[in-house]
Amino acid sequence: MSDLFEIKRKREFRNLNIVPILDMFTTVIFFLLLSTTFINLTKQTVPPSGVSTVTDPVAPPPLNPKIYLVNKSDQEFSFIIKWAGSKAGAKAVTFQREDLFQAPSKNEMFNELAFEEKVKPYLEKFKESYPKQKSIQIGLGADVEYMFLSKIMDMAIEFTPDVVLVSYNEADALGRALARR
Amino acid sequence: MDFYKAPRREGLDLQLTAMIDIFSIIIIFLILGTVFGVVDIAIPPTMRLPQSVSTEVLEPGVSIVIHEDKVKLSIDDVEIDIEDFRAQKASDLLEQQNKKIEEYFKSTKVEERASSKMMSVAADMKLNYKDIFDVIKYYRKAGFESILFVARVNEGAPRD
Numbered sequence: 001m002s003d004l005f006e007i008k009r010k011r012e013f014r015n016l017n018i019v020p021i022l023d024m025f026t027t028v029i030f031f032l033l034l035s036t037t038f039i040n041l042t043k044q045t046v047p048p049s050g051v052s053t054v055t056d057p058v059a060p061p062p063l064n065p066k067i068y069l070v071n072k073s074d075q076e077f078s079f080i081i082k083w084a085g086s087k088a089g090a091k092a093v094t095f096q097r098e099d100l101f102q103a104p105s106k107n108e109m110f111n112e113l114a115f116e117e118k119v120k121p122y123l124e125k126f127k128e129s130y131p132k133q134k135s136i137q138i139g140l141g142a143d144v145e146y147m148f149l150s151k152i153m154d155m156a157i158e159f160t161p162d163v164v165l166v167s168y169n170e171a172d173a174l175g176r177a178l179a180r181r
Numbered sequence: 182m183d184f185y186k187a188p189r190r191e192g193l194d195l196q197l198t199a200m201i202d203i204f205s206i207i208i209i210f211l212i213l214g215t216v217f218g219v220v221d222i223a224i225p226p227t228m229r230l231p232q233s234v235s236t237e238v239l240e241p242g243v244s245i246v247i248h249e250d251k252v253k254l255s256i257d258d259v260e261i262d263i264e265d266f267r268a269q270k271a272s273d274l275l276e277q278q279n280k281k282i283e284e285y286f287k288s289t290k291v292e293e294r295a296s297s298k299m300m301s302v303a304a305d306m307k308l309n310y311k312d313i314f315d316v317i318k319y320y321r322k323a324g325f326e327s328i329l330f331v332a333r334v335n336e337g338a339p340r341d
Contacts, residue, residue, distance in 0.1 A: 045328070
């Protein structure tokens with residue numbers, strides 16, 4: 001009988017132990033902060049190649065400008081910008097490898113500013129002469145480092161929105177011809 | 182003579198509820214502030230990307246990582262030697278990869294087709310142009326139309 005009329009126990013509110021929760025949250029914050037890699041990435045685009053047909057027989061021939069950076073020797077680079085058209089021309093500048101790197105070691109630091117100072121005036125001059133030019137071709141020698149491509153694209157895109165990559169065979173052939181002269 | 186009784190110093194009660202609120206908000210902020218999955222390129226820790234002043238944002242799509250003479254495509258995650266891209270005859274690995282690329286193009290929806298033809302290239306800045314060019318040339322032939330070079334933002338460079 002006593003079982004039937006058992007007095008129900010009052011429900012007790014359990015106190016939530018907040019201290020370990022707080023500890024856990026603090027750990028999670030540190031974990032998130034330490035595991036996050038803060039790298040700001042960007043991109044440089046080489047768009048799909050286009051084909052254009054010149055239908056106007058009186059129109060001047062296209063400029064077809066090309067930029068090359070080739071190893072002239074172990075210690076020298078040659079930067080060449082050439083263009084076709086009615087007033088075809090070319091400009092070339094040679095500079096020492098040691099001028100572009102801050103330390104002559106395996107992990108040498110690329111001095112981007114020094115490279116820009118040497119190359120940019122030629123691009124600016126070209127742009128002054130041909131402000132309507134919309135595309136440019138870039139070719140590097142087979143052994144030239146990829147970081148130069150990135151730097152040249154940065155500078156070229158300021159002048160022309162479209163960039164086309166040219167084979168290293170073409171660039172090296174030009175470099176060899178330059179070395180023979 | 183009455184002596185002044187200094188009131189007993191009471192221990193400060195820490196307002197835990199408010200602190201938990203703050204911590205929860207920080208966690209939510211950190212989780213939401215982190216960009217997950219939009220651009221999923223696994224860049225090896227030893228890889229040094231070139232720098233660029235470009236302010237364009239990376240786009241989702243297929244990516245390749247060229248590091249230590251190996252090329253890894255995000256579609257199949259198989260590492261292929263750079264030399265294979267120069268060989269006259271495609272290696273077995275490349276042939277298998279080509280089939281996967283074809284399947285990938287077929288499986289993409291019409292509205293996603295343009296972005297599926299983009300390929301992001303993450304490569305070590307010290308790599309030779311020859312290596313980069315040969316790999317890109319191969320994937321262009323495989324059907325990727327736009328090539329996007331992944332670079333680190335050059336923080337010190339002046340912006341437009």
